[in-house]
Amino acid sequence: MSMIGTRSSPASTTGLNPGGVVQFLVLLLFLLAVRSGESQSLTLRELSLVVLQEDESRFVGEPTGLAQLANGGFLVSDRRNGVIHEFRPDGAYVAARGRRGTGPLEWESGPHSLHLADASTLFVSDGGRVVQVSLPDWKPVRVLAKPTGTSLLVAATPVTVVFSRVDGASRTSLLSVDVATGARTVGGPWTSQLSRGSVAVAQMMSFSGGTVLPDGRLAVAIQHSDSLYVGPFVGGPFERVNIPVGARRGARVDLVGAVRDDNPASVERAVYQSSSPETMGVLDRSGKVAIVFNDYTMRNRRMTSALRVSMVDVTARRACPDVSVPVPADPRPIAAVANGKLLVVVQEELPTGELRTVIRQFTLQPAGCA
């Protein structure tokens, strides 16, 4: 400030010294830039840890899905044991839900991801089908066959589930299905840079996340795009919000461009060396959403995953660069966004050698970026 005063011209009679104004503006821009650089960040604040009650007969072998119930309890799907474990909010074991099999409350190849449409409606992704369950009595309602080439994205309402799919023209789109009537509508699409053959080989369609916003619109993130898409999609336009790349690898469209159908390794590179959205959820009524990305690494042919999280203010069309979620990458952590928090089920080894499964809970605190 003293420099501005020193360099002000004594000849100025209006008080508007051109040189001083320029310098002032330069300084203002500098301060704004510094402030912007400092404030465009997201920090995670860890809340209480929930240690899940396990023993040799009831344990979480390989978590594949996570959800939080209306009563604060947790559901953890476990592919190793072929059940969904239900825990109280304090981690006490409630029950193992379902078992391996092909019946209404049986899991063929999972269970995998868990999607709560409301407090009493749960959709469970299980290989080639989706099982709808009524809570809290765990009564199976219906079993849906997944349409060919799709994966379950979100339970939009208790009667509507949305799948992401890639069609024969290499376009990624959304398929909305009325579970009661079976009526289908298609929205999107985004141009996919992979052919359907490549996508099918790589099962890329599963790498997408979606959530329903407070105003009823759908927010969707897809692999190989660093944007969040918001819209009704079906029969309407959609908006696009860029999500700056922070800690994550990003969409890596260069790898997608290098894909050749006759070269499976090129498909693998495109799919596993780019960040993939795993899940997302609404944080508050204003339309802020958290998006969780996976950065995968194959280790001894086992998938490990470094979790990253970003926050997007859909209303203001701003987003925070993603930050790392401080949890181990191996065994693979599974995340969910529920009740305004980021939840992660983590299998961890204590310094004593004790193995345990915990739910780690974080709040997201943006500073200026969302």
Add this chain to the structure above:
Amino acid sequence: MRFTSAALASVLLMATAACGSDAAVQAHRLTDGRAVGQLVEADSLSIVLVYPLAMCYSCSPSHSRWEEVAARTGAALHLVLDATPDTADRRVLAFQRIRVSGVLAATELTERVVPSELLFKRGKLVASAIGREQVSSKQLWMVAHNVFP
């Protein structure tokens, strides 16, 4: 119909066992110096699975299917891996409560005996499936319903 299929599978698998490739599996050394066949106790029902370390034990129904047979029949279940698990592998196996009975000592024959599944009754081999094709056919699992009580 089911019995006929199982019986036919029994004959096929017993014939395979008679060919001697199961002998190669049983004789194959573990890293601790024992032979695979020495894992089996004389007075018990035993299931020996020789699987790759890199197999996804949660995705594959094979291991869990045999766990269910072992739980139902009281058979001892032995898992033998084709490579030594490192620290991270051991941690994942421990989380999944998958117990490893031994690791094959690498020889030129190792590749030919992985994967294998062998059923023993009172210490004697009663059926086996050797090689990826046989192991994935589920025939041995059907046989298990007949040869195990």
